[in-house]
Amino acid sequence: MQNDTIRIAVTKGRLEKKAAELFAHMGWDSAAMTERGRQLIARIPEQNTEIVIAKPPDVLTYVEHGVCDAGIVGKDTIMEYGGVYFEVLDFGFGKCRFALAGRQGEDFYKGHGVKTIASKYTKVTRDFFEKKGMDVDIVKIEGSVELAPLLGLADGIVDLVETGATLRENGLAVYEEIADISARLIVNTVSMKLKKQKLDRLIKSIEENL
Numbered sequence: 001m002q003n004d005t006i007r008i009a010v011t012k013g014r015l016e017k018k019a020a021e022l023f024a025h026m027g028w029d030s031a032a033m034t035e036r037g038r039q040l041i042a043r044i045p046e047q048n049t050e051i052v053i054a055k056p057p058d059v060l061t062y063v064e065h066g067v068c069d070a071g072i073v074g075k076d077t078i079m080e081y082g083g084v085y086f087e088v089l090d091f092g093f094g095k096c097r098f099a100l101a102g103r104q105g106e107d108f109y110k111g112h113g114v115k116t117i118a119s120k121y122t123k124v125t126r127d128f129f130e131k132k133g134m135d136v137d138i139v140k141i142e143g144s145v146e147l148a149p150l151l152g153l154a155d156g157i158v159d160l161v162e163t164g165a166t167l168r169e170n171g172l173a174v175y176e177e178i179a180d181i182s183a184r185l186i187v188n189t190v191s192m193k194l195k196k197q198k199l200d201r202l203i204k205s206i207e208e209n210l
């Protein structure tokens, strides 16, 4: 990567759309993003910027390894995977929350047996129950985790809730809120020093256009 180029890893999907809207608002020609088709790197030459479209945990990996200077990723991914980078800004979009949920009308804390919790986010789940001093069995599920309590595999799930519609339509309800989530800007620790001026300008422009 050229030293005057800024490379930003952006989470594929919903955050990618939001990021493209923000960049357009900042005066960038974000057509390379919105019309990228199957291309994985969108170049915005007038801004000396490259946008790398990646899966959530890979955004962290590319930024941590310094092949991308910055990244746009959900706080959920940061909480689950950790890593070494600066978290510099809360975009305020991509808002949802982590919650413990399960079948409607049931008392999750009833009884003494060890509960089984299904989640895609096993670390977040472990941390949450460790803080409570509660021993649970955690089962990793890759998606549509709401199925696990419906099928009788789990007593509860730890998952992202946005509108609550998925829970409601499947007869589930939030038992407890765990954390508020939104999209964050992360920056590689070395880039922060070597490309300070450019990154400061980027951060300022983002803040002015949020």
Ligand code: PRP
Residues within 6 Å of the ligand: 142, 143, 144, 145, 146, 159, 160, 161, 162, 163, 164, 165, 166, 167
């Ligand atoms: C997420 C999350 C819930 C749903 C919550 O799933 O895991 O299932 O969205 O949104 P709601 O509260 O507005 O209904 P996503 O659509 O990302 O797919 P996944 O289940 O495959 O992770």
